[in-house]
Amino acid sequence: xxxxxxxxxxxxxxxxxxxxxxxxxxxxxxxxxxxxxxxxxxxxxxxxxxxxxxxxxxxxxxxxxxxxxxxxxxxxxxxxxxxxxxxxxxxxxxxxxxxxxxxxxxxxxxxxxxxx
Amino acid sequence: xxxxxxxxxxxxxxxxxxxxxxxxxxxxxxxxxxxxxxxxxxxxxxxxxxxxxxxxxxxxxxxxxxxxxxxxxxxxxxxxxxxxxxxxxxxxxxxxxxxxxxxxxxxxxxxxxx
Numbered sequence: 001x002x003x004x005x006x007x008x009x010x011x012x013x014x015x016x017x018x019x020x021x022x023x024x025x026x027x028x029x030x031x032x033x034x035x036x037x038x039x040x041x042x043x044x045x046x047x048x049x050x051x052x053x054x055x056x057x058x059x060x061x062x063x064x065x066x067x068x069x070x071x072x073x074x075x076x077x078x079x080x081x082x083x084x085x086x087x088x089x090x091x092x093x094x095x096x097x098x099x100x101x102x103x104x105x106x107x108x109x110x111x112x113x114x115x116x
Numbered sequence: 117x118x119x120x121x122x123x124x125x126x127x128x129x130x131x132x133x134x135x136x137x138x139x140x141x142x143x144x145x146x147x148x149x150x151x152x153x154x155x156x157x158x159x160x161x162x163x164x165x166x167x168x169x170x171x172x173x174x175x176x177x178x179x180x181x182x183x184x185x186x187x188x189x190x191x192x193x194x195x196x197x198x199x200x201x202x203x204x205x206x207x208x209x210x211x212x213x214x215x216x217x218x219x220x221x222x223x224x225x226x227x228x229x230x
Contacts, residue, residue, distance in 0.1 A: 004159075040125070042206055042220035043160070058217075090159055105218070107159030 003027045004108040006091050012114045019078040021111050023091030025071075031094035032074040033105070034058075034066060036087040043090065049074055081115045088112050120209050122221035129228055135179075135194040137224045139207030142188065149190040150208040150218070151181055160206060166190065177201070202228045 003026035013019055023032060031050055035043040035058075045058030047066040055066050063085060065077045078085055089111045096103020123138040141147060148167050152160040164175025171183040177200075181192045190207060207221040 040222050042120075042208075042222045044220070045218065092159075104162050104165075105160075107161070109157070109159050 004091060004093060004106060006089075006108040006111045008111060009109065010112045012116065013081055014116050015082055016080050019081050019113065019115075021076045021089055021091075021113070023074045023076070023108060025074075025093050027093075027095070028071055029093040029095055030071070032068065033092040033094075034064075034074065034076045035090045035092060036060065036085075037090060037110070038087050046076065046089075078113075081113075083115050086113060086115045120207050120219050120221035122205075122207050122224050124224055125222065126225050126227065129197045129226070131199055131228055131230055132196050135192070135197045135201065135226065137192040137205050137207075137226065139181075139190045139192065139221060140188055141190065141207075141209045143209065146185075148210040149181075149183060150210070151175065151179070151190070151192050152206045152208060152220075153177075154204045154206065154223075156203075163192070163205070197226075197228045199228050199230070202226055 005024045007022045033048040034046040036046055037043050044060045046060055046064050047055055047058055049055045049068045052068055052071055067075045091108040092105045094103055094105055119142045121140045129135055150165045151163040153163050154160045163179050164173045164181055166173045166183045174180045179194045181190050183190050204223045204225045206223045208218050210218050
């Protein structure tokens with residue numbers, strides 16, 4: 001258990017509304033990630049962070065923004081949700097040193113988002 | 117571009133039978149390779165990983181995988197399936213040696229029947 005909490009765990013919203021998902025960690029890890037999981041696609045990286053206020057885009061970043069104002073929280077925002085953003089969103093942290101060294105990704109339990 | 121292909125979206129085996137889940141990757145540089153398992157309504161958990169060194173990697177729960185560079189493969193095996201192995205399994209590759217660009221396969225759902 002890497003002390004990762006995602007909230008909300010389930011959310012149903014309507015097209016065009018803003019949505020923010022929160023990832024909270026308790027162990028002061030530097031690297032945090034947001035993935036989305038869709039059938040037939042596995043997990044795809046949306047955004048990641050390598051420190052407070054340091055973020056970068058992943059492979060499917062369009063329509064998403066992130067913020068990290070403190071080490072423990074990494075927020076994922078859908079400014080105007082669309083049906084194509086219906087998915088399960090996973091937060092992950094890297095533990096074991098800097099990326100490039102052997103270590104491990106730990107995943108949260110996921111946030112299921114449905115956009116009607 | 118790098119990619120990961122998992123052959124078979126669903127695999128079904130009998131309890132006690134060999135488990136073989138296939139993963140092939142495309143890469144022009146030495147990759148880091150991973151297998152993750154996902155149980156229902158949970159996040160992913162690392163089973164094993166290959167970075168450098170010995171090409172046969174042993175992981176948790178009796179699973180192992182072998183990196184074969186000539187075949188660009190990293191197949192996951194377990195000699196004897198258990199009912200508790202029923203889950204979805206994901207192969208992933210990182211070309212940078214880190215986790216910033218971890219590319220996942222589409223996943224293979226393993227069913228184990230009595």
